[in-house]
Amino acid sequence: MAKRDWNRRTCAKRGHTTYAPSEPELRERLHVATAAGEAWRCLRCGDFALGAPHGGGPAAEAPPVLRGKALRDLFVLRLLAVERGLRGVLGVLAAWAVWKFSNSQDALHQLFDQDLTVFKPVADHFHWDLEHASVVDTIRKTFDYKHSTLVYVAGGVLAYSLIEAVEGVGLWLGRRWAEYLAVVATAAFLPLEGYELHEHASAVKIATTVVNVLAVLWILLSKRLFGLRGGVEAFEAERHSASLLEVEQAARAVPAADQAAV
Known part of the structure; x- marks a missing residue:
């Protein structure tokens, strides 16, 4: 190939x-x-x-x-930026949904109980205990949450989603501060993802965790963050060494150096 x-x-x-x-x-x-x-x-x-x-x-x-490896790295960063942007948008929608739910908790509780009564004959036909189903129990627990708790949850989800959105914009533009933000923000939530895998493992959760770990390692090493592999000085030297003008300047200097040696 x-x-x-x-x-x-x-x-x-x-x-x-x-x-x-x-x-x-x-x-x-x-x-x-x-x-x-x-x-x-x-x-x-x-x-x-x-x-x-x-x-x-x-x-x-x-x-x-940008040339060569720098272009390839930017392509990978922009894939990560799209993923972060989508997570940011979905997070904002989730925060809005939680906030709306907190303001209509009682009405939704009544509506849920009414709809559950409608579906009960169908569940009985298939010998399914709808009243004690895990999904139904989980939904009912959410109705017991305090309004203030749900508001805090909505605020936390919104804050995290905005961080994801800012991170996505920075990665798309190839900003170094966004690379640091991506590493810190992603690494901070890896313990939580590990706990969720321990409690309820699924193919999607496993794949997401693996992608996040690989993304953190790739950004750390390829971008030489936190002083790794020579740090920012080595990173800038590598980027400038790929510049066509730098290459031509070096080539131009060779004959002059040879002449001086003679």
């Missing part, structure tokens, strides 16, 4: 990114004259694109362009 070229894949979707550095030698390495007009080398995929550059100036002021 051919290796996925993240650079060309991204350029095919978003277009090339070209830049004209003001340094003459570096400018010559990124520019070529053709019969169809001038062409500039894309800072992402390295191919030459016809037309005027999108910007120009000192190489140090060139716009940051």
Whole structure:
């Protein structure tokens, strides 16, 4: 199977990114004259694109362009961002439902008892003890909760959901603070998920816990958080080493170094 070229894949979707550095030698390495007009080398995929550059100036002021591994990592982060965003939206809806339930608890209790009476003949036909079913008992327990308790629950769910939403936006934009937030927030709830698995294990809960653990480990190691694998300095050095301008500057410096050695 051919290796996925993240650079060309991204350029095919978003277009090339070209830049004209003001340094003459570096400018010559990124520019070529053709019969169809001038062409500039894309800072992402390295191919030459016809037309005027999108910007120009000192190489140090060139716009940051993600390449290679950084693009792949951003793709994974955005998958996590979508998952966090969906959890945030569902959490907000759940908080709203709990709050509405707390304000209509008595009315819903009466409605539930009336509906239960309607379904009782059907349950008796199938020899199912509807009155003592686990689902019915669980629903009835919720009617015994105090109004203030339900409000606190709704507030807690809403706060957690907003954190998930903010985390999703930050991960989508590739912000480093969001990576820290994702690790801390996810790791903080892993003990609770482990307790739930111990009490009531299911395929969905197991899969969710495994995904969360793998996500925490991947972000910690790949993004070098909390000083791991050299920390932020090593992370920035790795990202800059993938920059096309950095590569061209290094290549330009080689002949000069060889000449000085002679």
